[in-house]
Amino acid sequence: MITKLLSADAESLKIAAEILKKGGLVAFPTETVYGLGANALNGSAVEKIFQAKGRPQDNPLIVHVCNREMFETVAHINNFAHVLISRLMPSSLTLVLKKKQIVPDVVTAKLDTVAVRMPNNTHAIELIKCAGLPIAAPSANSSTRPSPTTAAAVLADMEGKIPLILDGGKCEVGIESTVLDLTTDTPTILRQGIVTKSELESVLGVKVLTAGETAGTVKSPGMKYRHYAPNCAVLLNTDGCVETVNGEFLRQKEAGKRVCIMCCDEQMRNHSNKETLSLGVNATQAAERLYGNLLLAERNYDCLIVVWTDKTEIGMSVLNRLSKACGGNLI
Ligand code: TXA
Ligand code: MG
Numbered sequence: 001m002i003t004k005l006l007s008a009d010a011e012s013l014k015i016a017a018e019i020l021k022k023g024g025l026v027a028f029p030t031e032t033v034y035g036l037g038a039n040a041l042n043g044s045a046v047e048k049i050f051q052a053k054g055r056p057q058d059n060p061l062i063v064h065v066c067n068r069e070m071f072e073t074v075a076h077i078n079n080f081a082h083v084l085i086s087r088l089m090p091s092s093l094t095l096v097l098k099k100k101q102i103v104p105d106v107v108t109a110k111l112d113t114v115a116v117r118m119p120n121n122t123h124a125i126e127l128i129k130c131a132g133l134p135i136a137a138p139s140a141n142s143s144t145r146p147s148p149t150t151a152a153a154v155l156a157d158m159e160g161k162i163p164l165i166l167d168g169g170k171c172e173v174g175i176e177s178t179v180l181d182l183t184t185d186t187p188t189i190l191r192q193g194i195v196t197k198s199e200l201e202s203v204l205g206v207k208v209l210t211a212g213e214t215a216g217t218v219k220s221p222g223m224k225y226r227h228y229a230p231n232c233a234v235l236l237n238t239d240g241c242v243e244t245v246n247g248e249f250l251r252q253k254e255a256g257k258r259v260c261i262m263c264c265d266e267q268m269r270n271h272s273n274k275e276t277l278s279l280g281v282n283a284t285q286a287a288e289r290l291y292g293n294l295l296l297a298e299r300n301y302d303c304l305i306v307v308w309t310d311k312t313e314i315g316m317s318v319l320n321r322l323s324k325a326c327g328g329n330l331i
Pocket of ligand 2: 139
């Protein structure tokens with residue numbers, strides 16, 4: 001299959017909408033990461049997403065909608081959802097709610113709930129409007145790989161597997177949406193993102209939990225799989241110990257490895273005269289650069305040492321991705 005890469009203008013959005021209506025796949029920009037979309041109401045179209053990504057069938061997808069009316073066609077909106085849709089959407093927030101019958105099992109991995117979000121990106125919203133359909137879309141990467149934040153990254157991963165990629169430039173958020181479960185008494189964050197727990201608490205006026213704080217089964221099936229891993233070793237340091245990090249750098253170098261340190265600008269001076277990749281000045285910027293840097297690192301290095309000490313809420317969302325990308329290799 002030939003993969004076309006088109007700038008996300010009015011004409012290419014129409015072409016994309018036609019492909020979606022006919023049951024095909026389109027990669028498209030959102031503010032978080034690029035998505036790989038199919039008509040959420042067409043089970044066999046959605047199957048193609050799992051094939052293209054090599055995604056496990058038991059990992060459900062997020063349904064993307066363009067307005068409240070479309071939201072209500074796929075999910076039962078409860079009081080919390082009502083408040084969040086009115087006050088926080090569109091945004092990088094996904095709500096897990098009781099699903100409506102119209103949503104095929106393949107989208108929700110047979111759960112009786114569905115994850116829904118309204119992306120804060122004009123191209124994405126226009127595409128959904130133009131197709132007139134809710135769009136099921138995971139991140140547009142092969143399973144286990146870093147999520148793509150540029151059309152070029154989607155092309156590198158998905159070339160030959162999908163007919164069309166819409167190029168809407170670089171994603172401004174850079175990490176995936178916050179997933180909030182609203183099907184229990186207490187709203188629970190299943191995946192951290194740029195929309196934080198304190199923001200949700202202040203809008204909802206109740207305490208919000210983060211999964212992991214509660215014992216029990218994994219509620220977000222996707223969280224149990226390997227994720228975000230580039231094709232190079234990733235070692236993670238979270239205490240910022242300069243000796244540990246520089247010692248490891250030298251050990252790797254002596255073993256003949258091409259090695260690089262990734263950290264925020266504030267820590268750069270601790271690692272002078274070494275190859276580095278910058279995560280910028282704060283957690284928000286780190287989120288924006290994270291996946292692009294991981295993909296850059298795998299092209300140029302055998303080993304990436306990451307220093308991440310930021311414990312702010314968004315900092316913890318970045319840490320969550322880094323913990324998975326390193327596959328448990330902590331230093
Ligand atoms: O920012 C994003 O959310 C991006 C863009 C493309 O919108 N999408 C994305 O999708 O990250 P994906 O498939 O990579 O991650 C979806 C997450 C997974 O962790 C999945 O398990 C969880 O949402 N999820 C989906 N449906 C669920 C449900 N019914 N209950 C619990 N978790 C669900
Ligand atoms: Mg993903």
